[in-house]
Amino acid sequence: MQAPSDHALVHCRNLSKFFDGAAAVSGLDFDIPSGSCFGLLGPNGAGKTTTLRMLLGQSPRSGGTLEVFGKDIDLNRRQIRQCTGIVPQADNLDPDFTVAENLHMYGSYFRIDKTQLEQRVPSLLELVELASRADDRIDTLSGGMKRRLTLARSLVNDPKLLVLDEPTTGLDPQARHMIWSLIHQMKRNGKTILLTTHYMEEAERLCDELMIIDNGSLLAQGSPAELIRRHCESDVLEIRGKAPRSAVESLPSSCRTERAGDSLYIYSDDAKPLLELGQSHPDVACLHRHSGLEDVFLRLTGRELRG
């Protein structure tokens, strides 16, 4: 267990949640330092959203201690959410209002007065490049625009902590890159970010620290580079289709092989045997690369499909 850091914005120990006796989250310990981007990774149903909901006081926890901004969540739900911005997994913009009205309306739930909102809303729409759509209805927006608007909405109260639940799921690459650059900008502006995702590239780009969970329990924690170093060999050769048996059998014992679908993955800390195998079998479709977070993730959470 790590020592609680003084400037941790979120501090939780032994955080647990049971639904009808079944553990959705069991015994999570983590601190999110102020100004950092913290990633919560895990397959579908791992307990990511449940953890976020407990952090926001939207779901009572079954056990453990949980402090946000140094305050106990049970007694300070309203104050904590007053300083937090949330991008939920599913869009829940208000379809009865226009783009700009959505931000005004949301601001009113934070008791932000009208004159302040009149200044803030146009600049937020500018930030997410939706100024020209200010008077359009929500149902005319594309998926990417809705996500951007939801991000703008989460900033309406100028939060210290930004909670993003799968912010880029279902978006095209252009929209995803735009969201990433906005998140980077938020980080530069000193906001603390808590992000869930199952895109490893996203986690590698954005997060200072990661936690991989499955079945509600911690599997690994650390910076992306640390996790790769700790849980995976440095290099991998990916062979698509049928791999020549003789070549695989001739690999040194330091190599680890894994099969997934119709691909064979050969992991090794030494690139040489991998490169040699590739060169000696030019007819085999193979790819040599450095290991990434995805390799760590699949190693820790297994390759079988999730419901």
Add this chain to the structure above:
Amino acid sequence: MKIAPLPLLRVESLAVWRRNALVWRRLMGASVLLHFGEPLLYLLGLGYGLGRFVGEMAGMPYFTFLASGFIAWSAMNVASMESMWSVYTRMVPQQTYEAILATPAEVDDIVIGELLWCATKSLISGGAILAVAAILGAVHDWTAIFALPAIFLTGLCFAAPGLIVTAFAKGYEYFNFYMTLVLTPMFILCGVFYPISTLPLPMQSAVQLLPLTHAVQIIRPIVVGQPITNLWLHLVSLLVFGVLATWVASALIRRRLIK
């Protein structure tokens, strides 16, 4: 279920009320037409048509009797509809509450905001019928405007049980049971069409347990300019019913929204 405190009025509840009011304002044209048109049709058709055969009822023209009863019925009906169909829409398909619960607002703020909004719609609808009745000469004098707070209270009283039904609802069709089994019997039995004194004696006592009876007993005398008999009995009945239902509604909506 833990015993929850009775929800209180907060700024966040007013923000929820304001949200609904702004949406309503956008669709006001159709809504006003409905609020004025429907009672006008009913009053003219039933009040004048039936009134010609009935003549007087409880010492007043049947048209006047019916108009004053309709005001109370409409307060019940509008608040019930809003607290079921509209609240369900905001709660389930639109996920409006999910978004609001990510702000400092809590479930109780949503419950109170929605109750106030439902009662406001009762006020709009009941007020419209009152205006139509006044134009058609069924209102005694200007003191009839004192019916407005009673209409609002009636709206609150019926919005809360509506929320209770919504807290259990799995779909819109669920509400038809409540309409048919609870609201329609009250519409027929609680003195909207005829004085409850014409019911068999055991029935007279039974309908005292139904809140619409008390709403009619307060609203009708105010509209037609008669003294209210047993004002406190009716008022306290409505208040007790409303407060209890609000308390239960807030606990059940919380159970539905907070997992």
